[in-house]
C-alpha cells in the first residue's frame with residue numbers, strides 16, 4: 446500500500462518504464478532485464494511446440510484466419526491422426542506440446558480435447574491447451590486427463606474494441622474469457638498463460654491491463670506458474686491489418702519492462718517473430734519459445750498433407766536443429782524437458798481426492 450492508501454501492485458513502475466518520457470534508454474532496460482533473467486532462469490530457453498487439433502470455429506474474430514466466415518477448408522484430427530502427429534513431434538525432440546482448437550464447436554468440444562490430452566500425456570511430459578473458456582468442472586476433467594496448463598489470451602483488454610473485433614459467437618463474451626484463467630487454476634491447473642494480441646488497441650494500455658490481470662491472479666493463486674506472451678498480428682486469411690503499430694523497439698521495451706517488474710514470470714516469444722529478432726531477445730527477458738511450428742491442422746508427420754492455410758503466417762521457419770544451433774552459438778541451452786509426468790499424476794490425484802484444494 447502506498448502513502449495515499451492505494452494498493453501498489455507494481456503497475457506504476459511498469460508505466461514509468463514504458464513511458465516515452467522514461468529516462469532509461471532501451472539499452473539500459475535490456476541490461477537490467479538480462480541480469481534478472483540470468484539470475485532467475487540461467488542461460489536456458491525452454492522449447493515447446495503447438496499442435497492445432499481442429500480449425501472448426503463458432504466465432505468471428507476479425508483478425509483470425511480461422512474465423513467462421515473464412516473460406517478455409519475445415520479439418521479436425523482423428524484420434525489416429527493425433528497419435529501420429531504426437532509421435533512425429535516426439536521424434537523431433539519435443540517434450541512439451543500445446544494443443545489448440547478454435548472456439549467450442551460440436552466437432553471439437555471439451556470431451557474431444559480431453560481425449561487428445563490423454564493421448565498426448567502418454568507421450569509428452571508436459572501437455573497444455575489453448576482452446577476456449579471452460580467451466581471449473583470441464584477444466585478438472587482436463588487436469589485428470591493429464592493437462593497441466595492453460596493458455597488463454599484476452600486478445601484486448603479494451604472492452605469497446607473487444608466488442609467490435611469479436612463480431613459474433615461465444616468469444617464475444619468478454620467477461621467469460623477474462624474470468625476463465627481463474628477457473629482453470631481453481632480446477633487444479635498448475636500454469637496459466639496470458640497475453641494480448643498487440644496491434645488491436647493502445648499497446649501501453651494493453652500492457653498495463655495485462656500486468657494487472659496477472660498480479661491479481663498471482664495474489665490468489667500464489668503457488669501457480671504464470672507465463673506471458675507478446676504476439677503481434679501476422680498476415681492471415683481475411684487480410685486484417687493492425688490498428689496500432691508495434692515496432693521492434695516498442696516490443697523490446699515491453700518485454701524488458703515486464704521482466705524487470707515480474708522477474709519470476711515466464712516470458713514467451715513464438716515463431717510469429719522473425720529469426721533475427723527472436724535470437725536477439727533470447728535471454729533478454731524471453732525464456733520460452735516455440736520452433737518448427739505449423740499453424741495448419743496437423744502437418745508434422747512426414748508426408749502429411751496440410752489442408753488449407755494456417756491461422757496466421759509463421760515468420761521464423763527454422764528447423765529445431767537450426768534453432769538449437771543458433772541458441773548454443775550464443776551460449777544458451779535449449780531445454781526440451783522442464784517437467785516430469787510423475788508430478789502431473791500427483792496433481793491429477795489431488796483434484797480427484799480433494800476437489801476443494
Ligand code: SF4
Pocket residue numbers: 502503504505506509510511512513546547548616
Ligand atoms: S481467434 Fe480463435 S475463436 Fe477467434 S476466430 Fe480464430 S480460432 Fe476462432
